[in-house]
Amino acid sequence: MVVVAAAPADNSGEKTKAKQRYLKRKKQRRKNKPKAVTGAASESEDEGDAGVVSDADPTEERPVDDVPIETDIPQTEDKPRKDKRPKKRQKVVDEDGDVEMERPEVQDVTVVDPELAPPAASAPLPTLPSFPLPALPDAPSKTELALQGLDQALVGAELVDAAGLLPIPPDGEDDGGTGLSAKTRKQLIDLGIVELFAVQTSLLPFLLPGNPLQRSLYLPFDPPRDVCVSAPTGSGKTLAYVVPIVEILSTRIVTRLRALVVLPTRDLVTQVRETFDAVGKGRGLKIGTATGQHSFSHEQSQLIADKMTHLAGGSSKVDILICTPGRLIDHLTGTPNFSLQHLRFLVIDEADRLLAQSFQDWLVQVLAATRPSTGEPSVPAGFPQYHDAVAPAFRTLLSYADIPSFVAERKESSCQKLLFSATLTRDPGKLAALELRNPKYFVVQEKNDGPGVLDVAMDKFTMPATLTEHMLVCEPSLKPLAFFYLVYERAVTNALVFTKSAESTARLVRLFDFFDTARRIGIGGEPSAVTAHAYSSDLSASERKSILDKFRAREIQILVCSDLISRGIDISHVSHVVSYDVPVDMRKYVHRVGRTARAGRAGDAWTLVEEQEARYFKTMLKQVDHLDKVRRVKVGEKDLAPLAVYYEGALGQLKDSYAR
Numbered sequence: 130m131v132v133v134a135a136a137p138a139d140n141s142g143e144k145t146k147a148k149q150r151y152l153k154r155k156k157q158r159r160k161n162k163p164k165a166v167t168g169a170a171s172e173s174e175d176e177g178d179a180g181v182v183s184d185a186d187p188t189e190e191r192p193v194d195d196v197p198i199e200t201d202i203p204q205t206e207d208k209p210r211k212d213k214r215p216k217k218r219q220k221v222v223d224e225d226g227d228v229e230m231e232r233p234e235v236q237d238v239t240v241v242d243p244e245l246a247p248p249a250a251s252a253p254l255p256t257l258p259s260f261p262l263p264a265l266p267d268a269p270s271k272t273e274l275a276l277q278g279l280d281q282a283l284v285g286a287e288l289v290d291a292a293g294l295l296p297i298p299p300d301g302e303d304d305g306g307t308g309l310s311a312k313t314r315k316q317l318i319d320l321g322i323v324e325l326f327a328v329q330t331s332l333l334p335f336l337l338p339g340n341p342l343q344r345s346l347y348l349p350f351d352p353p354r355d356v357c358v359s360a361p362t363g364s365g366k367t368l369a370y371v372v373p374i375v376e377i378l379s380t381r382i383v384t385r386l387r388a389l390v391v392l393p394t395r396d397l398v399t400q401v402r403e404t405f406d407a408v409g410k411g412r413g414l415k416i417g418t419a420t421g422q423h424s425f426s427h428e429q430s431q432l433i434a435d436k437m438t439h440l441a442g443g444s445s446k447v448d449i450l451i452c453t454p455g456r457l458i459d460h461l462t463g464t465p466n467f468s469l470q471h472l473r474f475l476v477i478d479e480a481d482r483l484l485a486q487s488f489q490d491w492l493v494q495v496l497a498a499t500r501p502s503t504g505e506p507s508v509p510a511g512f513p514q515y516h517d518a519v520a521p522a523f524r525t526l527l528s529y530a531d532i533p534s535f536v537a538e539r540k541e542s543s544c545q546k547l548l549f550s551a552t553l554t555r556d557p558g559k560l561a562a563l564e565l566r567n568p569k570y571f572v573v574q575e576k577n578d579g580p581g582v583l584d585v586a587m588d589k590f591t592m593p594a595t596l597t598e599h600m601l602v603c604e605p606s607l608k609p610l611a612f613f614y615l616v617y618e619r620a621v622t623n624a625l626v627f628t629k630s631a632e633s634t635a636r637l638v639r640l641f642d643f644f645d646t647a648r649r650i651g652i653g654g655e656p657s658a659v660t661a662h663a664y665s666s667d668l669s670a671s672e673r674k675s676i677l678d679k680f681r682a683r684e685i686q687i688l689v690c691s692d693l694i695s696r697g698i699d700i701s702h703v704s705h706v707v708s709y710d711v712p713v714d715m716r717k718y719v720h721r722v723g724r725t726a727r728a729g730r731a732g733d734a735w736t737l738v739e740e741q742e743a744r745y746f747k748t749m750l751k752q753v754d755h756l757d758k759v760r761r762v763k764v765g766e767k768d769l770a771p772l773a774v775y776y777e778g779a780l781g782q783l784k785d786s787y788a789r
């Protein structure tokens with residue numbers, strides 16, 4: 130009996146001389162061997178091999194391929210073979226420790242008489258198991274990256290189908306699942322609102338629960354959850370908060386400042402006020418605005434009833450205040466008895482825009498004013514105090530010693546924060562700054578439009594379904610002409626035209642006037658049907674209002690503006706939006722184009738792209754999988770030729786006017 134020790138593995142892949150010799154013999158042996166019908170292939174082969182090896186030089190090292198390998202191939206023999214010892218197996222535990230495996234043990238090989246050897250099997254030789262080469266793990270997908278660090282509440286957002294509508298029952302007890310009182314339903318129907326849009330359908334029942342206790346003005350023991358809403362432009366977010374606020378505050382007896390709505394611009398404050406006035410008509414609610422449009426003392430007199438006495442519970446003349454953040458801070462720091470302790474609602478509309486605004490840390494100051502501080506009582510002993518006017522959460526700040534303990538207990542503020550935007554931020558840092566209480570997210574999107582939460586996480590915002598988008602690439606020098614082509618040849622009127630600055634706005638309007646006059650003369654002096662006007666921050670508030678009114682009345686057909694009114698402004702008849710200068714980022718694009726195709730109406734958006742900007746613009750759209758939604762329109766010289774003659778003249782006049 131000769132025992133051949135197993136050789137170490139030869140990983141080089143080169144065949145040694147010994148191996149070559151061995152393989153040759155093996156081949157020979159196979160040829161001579163009688164054909165086996167059954168039997169464990171590996172074992173028969175092993176034994177045969179061993180016999181051959183015994184002839185070989187015992188000092189020769191045998192290649193690792195020689196070593197019999199025990200596999201887990203099921204045995205086909207019916208009877209167990211008595212002459213074989215069961216082979217030893219080595220137990221190993223995998224790296225994670227949760228799977229126990231058996232590793233075949235390298236064995237001694239016993240040489241037996243070939244006569245006694247069982248017939249060799251014809252099955253193929255078992256091969257060495259191959260182990261995968263070490264490789265770097267796959268890079269995380271964009272989706273995985275987008276989800277990293279995301280607010281868990283956003284991950285669990287409620288997805289709302291943008292097409293969902295809910296009819297408003299006109300009268301009777303049944304509210305049809307809207308959560309609205311008969312009074313509010315009647316008021317909405319009088320305003321022409323006969324069904325709720327998707328965002329309202331999901332938000333109203335949430336903010337107006339069936340249990341009347343949860344509709345209370347104060348919920349100190351059961352504070353309400355905060356809400357974040359991401360819904361496309363023109364989808365009706367304003368009514369989604371105006372209606373519940375009016376509904377809940379209508380139960381109030383005493384006027385306190387209970388709803389604060391913060392918006393980024395004065396124009397939006399005016400617009401939202403009009404909506405509150407319309408919906409809240411006949412409900413006795415007092416509504417105020419603070420934008421800096423009037424003098425500070427005038428605003429103070431509109432907001433505060435008593436400026437002279439220090440009142441622990443504040444003194445408000447309004448139930449609802451709609452304001453810009455700057456003016457809000459002015460009142461918070463400079464108006465006596467202006468208090469946010471009674472707030473039931475804090476609305477931050479165009480939230481991502483406002484959170485990007487760090488004006489005097491407005492958010493920190495506002496949030497601090499809505500919750501009781503842990504410091505000294507705000508009203509020292511000896512001062513006149515009216516404890517009935519103090520919000521429950523703030524009663525601990527009173528210096529009264531005789532307040533029963535259940536009242537004096539520290540309770541949470543009842544202020545419910547409501548955040549809205551068509552481009553809601555997913556920035557965890559910014560969301561954390563809001564100190565949201567158990568927030569509930571609503572994401573309104575087109576049905577089957579992909580994973581909604583991920584879309585928000587990856588800045589892929591849902592556009593209105595009724596919007597058609599175009600881009601027109603042109604030479605920079607021909608851009609004004611391309612714009613005139615859109616106006617006169619493609620009937621792009623009732624349009625908002627966005628430029629990059631107030632200066633570009635003024636220049637374009639001037640050029641438009643020269644062009645229009647030249648064209649009018651050229652075609653026989655017909656009065657022009659198209660009037661363009663500039664709308665910019667250079668204008669006074671009253672001028673801006675008058676221009677907007679004229680545009681709404683269709684006396685002006687084209688309003689040229691900067692991004693000042695790219696957010697929130699709602700003018701129903703805007704059928705076209707033109708980005709005369711390409712927007713700097715996707716958010717701006719979403720808000721600009723969202724000035725049309727509102728409330729289910731059709732609308733067209735055009736972007737004029739200078740040749741050198743085309744790559745940037747397309748990349749911006751591609752990053753959010755939006756490029757294929759924007760149709761590329763080609764305008765050749767032939768198209769522009771009829772207008773080119775007036776354009777030359779208008780350009781000359783513009784140059785002269787600036788030279789003067």
Ligand SMILES: Nc1ncnc2c1ncn2[C@@H]1O[C@H](COP(=O)(O)OP(=O)(O)OP(=O)(O)O)[C@@H](O)[C@H]1O
Pocket residue numbers: 321322323324325326329360361362363364365366367368550551696697698699701723727728
């Ligand atoms: N249920 C409804 N039925 C009919 N019209 C509605 C309804 N809800 C809202 N609207 C109208 O839809 C238009 C757009 O609403 P709103 O201004 O609230 O949109 P938005 O979602 O705030 O848009 P943006 O993000 O651009 O500010 C308004 O003219 C509004 O009156």
